[in-house]
Amino acid sequence: MIKALDFPTDAQATLTVNLKAIVDNYKRCRALAGGTDCAAMVKADAYGMGIEQVAPVLYHKAGCRIFFVANLTEAITLRSFVPESTIYVLNGFFPGHGEYFTRHNIRPVLNDLDQIRLWAEMTPEARPPCAVHFDTGINRLGLTPAETDLFIKDIALRSQLDIALVMSHLACSDDRLNPLNARQLADFTAITRHFPDIPASLANSGGILLGPDYHFDLVRPGLLMFGGNPGKHTIPERIRPAFRITGKILQIRQLETGQSVGYGSTWTADRPCHIATINIGYADGYLQVFNNCGQAFAKGTLLPIVGRVSMDMIAVDVTDIEIGTGSDVELLGEHITLEMASEVSTLSQYEILTGVRERYQRIYK
Ligand SMILES: *Cc1c(COP(=O)(O)O)cnc(C)c1O
Numbered sequence: 470m471i472k473a474l475d476f477p478t479d480a481q482a483t484l485t486v487n488l489k490a491i492v493d494n495y496k497r498c499r500a501l502a503g504g505t506d507c508a509a510m511v512k513a514d515a516y517g518m519g520i521e522q523v524a525p526v527l528y529h530k531a532g533c534r535i536f537f538v539a540n541l542t543e544a545i546t547l548r549s550f551v552p553e554s555t556i557y558v559l560n561g562f563f564p565g566h567g568e569y570f571t572r573h574n575i576r577p578v579l580n581d582l583d584q585i586r587l588w589a590e591m592t593p594e595a596r597p598p599c600a601v602h603f604d605t606g607i608n609r610l611g612l613t614p615a616e617t618d619l620f621i622k623d624i625a626l627r628s629q630l631d632i633a634l635v636m637s638h639l640a641c642s643d644d645r646l647n648p649l650n651a652r653q654l655a656d657f658t659a660i661t662r663h664f665p666d667i668p669a670s671l672a673n674s675g676g677i678l679l680g681p682d683y684h685f686d687l688v689r690p691g692l693l694m695f696g697g698n699p700g701k702h703t704i705p706e707r708i709r710p711a712f713r714i715t716g717k718i719l720q721i722r723q724l725e726t727g728q729s730v731g732y733g734s735t736w737t738a739d740r741p742c743h744i745a746t747i748n749i750g751y752a753d754g755y756l757q758v759f760n761n762c763g764q765a766f767a768k769g770t771l772l773p774i775v776g777r778v779s780m781d782m783i784a785v786d787v788t789d790i791e792i793g794t795g796s797d798v799e800l801l802g803e804h805i806t807l808e809m810a811s812e813v814s815t816l817s818q819y820e821i822l823t824g825v826r827e828r829y830q831r832i833y834k
Contacts, residue, residue: 482716482749483797484829486518490711492531494694497707502677502688508535510673510691512543512559517825518695518712522833524550537578537689541566544575557600557634561610562588571595576633578602580610582620589629598633603660605653607640614656621663634687635664642675642683643700650679661685675699697807697818704808713802714829716747716765718794721787730784731776736761742788747798750781754824755800758814759783766804767792 499507510516515523520543527533528551535555538544544558555576562570562577562584570577571591578600579585588599601620604611612620620626637657641647654671661669668686674693676683678700692699696710722745724730724738738744747765749755755763755778763774763783768790776784785798792798799805807818814821 478830479717479795481828481830482714482747482753482800483832484825485713485715485802485832485834486522487711487713487834488522488526488530489834490696490709491518491523491694492526494696494708494711495527495531495533495690497705498674498677498688498690498693501705502672502684503681505684506535506668506687507533508537508557508670508687508689509533509694510537510689511547512537512539512691513823514543516691516695516819517823519831519833520547521550524554528554535687541569541575545569545573548573548575555633559602559610562599567591567596570597576600578610578634578636581612582616585620585626585630589626593629593631596631598631600634600636601630601632603635603637603657605637605656605660606649607638607653609638611637617660621660632664632667634668634670635661636670636687636689639671639673639676639679639683642673642679645679645700645702650683654682673699678702678705692818692822695822697822699818710801710803710806712825714749714800714825715797715802716749716783716800718745718787718792718796718798719748719782720746721792721794722746729776732779733777736776736784740788742786744775745785745787745792745798747783747785747800748781749783749800750779752780752826753828754821754826755783756814756816756824758816759810762813763800764805764809764813766799766802767796771804772798 509527511520514520537557540560541558544556557576559578561580576597580602602611603617641649657671670687672683672688674690677688698704724742729737757778760777765772765785770790772785775786810821811818
């Protein structure tokens, strides 16, 4: 018999995912949406946090019954974790995929008339219900306004489908002052009037915060569930970061004024200082956009990242605190929020979150 490999628990940097916080944030989203139904966006491995762990707790502990993923492969994987739930595939429906949708009881989000016709040709008895996505201004996926008009008039085609949801997606929900929000709302509202008995959905996280007009019958938060802030406004009360990344101090170096740190010597000490080397680098998803501008947190203090991010390491100025080798330093989480990391790096909160790589020891609480 082969013995399972045995590793020490403290040899890697750590990603701690707080499943309770995700459940609480999901419930908070539902409350913010005034009791309309609430789906969970779990595409891209639940925004990098682990769909295998995240989806079942949302189902069992938060009562979530509707999940969206990007592609059919994600959906088939998800089906094994939440056997009873409704699963939608945002990317649409393509030739040869019908039997997979049917076998796993997965619903496509149909994005153009070709996809709608292809879906309509399938045997109705075997076919799950579908969603239809109308593009109201993002110009990405969904029926164009011209296709939308054709589809609304095509009673014969519509009658062949079992449409369970009509939806659209906001382009600028992170900016409540952007006039496109109201235009998309008006256009989507007009579309929904042609589908009076079918549930409608428009709002992602940012859309939830735009207010009740945007909520319709189903909201679709992603970022808010993980504790990110979808807008420039203050984050809603009782939404909290659902994850924490900590690195370990491998070594601490005393530097004299004038000595530099890291590849390219891009940072030079302007006082005698203590520089800690931490076991997280760009191979973990902590990218070089954080060179000389990222922040870490330990002992109640914000600490600057100094020099360039290396593949496996970063350097942090710990001169102002008492700390030793082997101690943990937070790179993202409660004290270094996605908002803060996004602001210094110009990466979006979504990119930082989904950029988290595999090398971390993962702990689910
Ligand atoms: C990703 C996505 C969402 C969730 O967006 P967040 O801003 O993370 O809440 C909702 N709807 C669609 C169509 C999406 O692609």
